[in-house]
Amino acid sequence: MTYIAKPRLHHPKLPTNALGYTHRDYEGSVSTLCAGCGHDSISAAIIQACFELDLPPHRVAKLSGIGCSSKTPTYFLGSSHGFNSVHGRMPSVLTGANLANRDLIYLGVSGDGDSASIGLGQFAHCIRRGVNMVYIVENNGVYGLTKGQFSATADRGSKSKRGVINNDNSIDLVAMALQLGATFVARSFSGDKAPFNNHPGSTKSFDYVREHNEAVNRLDFMAPRAPIHVDYEPGALEIVEQHDGSKLALRKLHADYNPHDKLGAMTYLQERAHAGEIVTGLLYVERDADDLHHHLETVERPLNELNEKELCPGSKTLAKINASLR
Ligand SMILES: Cc1ncc(C[n+]2csc(CCOP(=O)(O)OP(=O)(O)O)c2C)c(N)n1
């Protein structure tokens, strides 16, 4: 619960990273999500990654839209900059922040409803413009926060909690991201412990969240569920049965898969999708990626570091600019 304060004291010998910070320094408030929710394991993975990468929390800006997934930035990086925006509008708010201050590390967190339905246009244009950010879509195939309506990523033929069948085709955001020019594309399953670390010290771990969310479960009518864990080898196919009985077929990329071959990635994705499988792993990395600042030839320094003289080059320059536009 966000109003439950975490104890400030912790064991003096908790492991620290190169900056001298512990895992605790990368955590946020206690999660209010339903017990066993995969979103919490993604938060745990973000905490772990930022700790391991020695990221200074004050250099990170986390932005989100609306949804259970978009609530999660409250549950990690409590000392970072944060902005919880409007449903589906995280990309444009983040683009504005990034243009004003290119020195921060931008992390956008969104859901499938947020990014594939109301925010699909924002998702697409943010990628094709090359905004320098990490864009995480926590894709559960439903509008979780508003009680489980189908999102645009739900598979055709799947059944909702109320027994309604989805007759619409689904959107694959990973395939779209590749087509739109994303320079790093990866997909994983939140229950896969290897990429999503579930360490015992974290208050975002499955066990901690399950224990501490009891009150929510009693007040709400969501039955607590055990989180789903998977652990499968590169190249392997893993069939995961979900709580509603539906099955996910996950295909982990082979160890010899080439993540620099974009056409190969697109073909492989389509091929496996045709066989009913969801490919997981690092799908594509572009070696020499540039970004929106490069395309727009913006000034190298953040705008808030520029002085008045630099921001206002004078009437002669303005006259020259105006003349060029006549
Ligand atoms: C403009 C607007 N339209 C609709 C809503 C209602 N609404 C809140 S969250 C949500 C869907 C969230 O789904 P998703 O992004 O998949 O997040 P999840 O809860 O599944 O993590 C909707 C439709 C809203 N808050 N604002």
Ligand SMILES: [Mg+2]
């Ligand atoms: Mg969702």
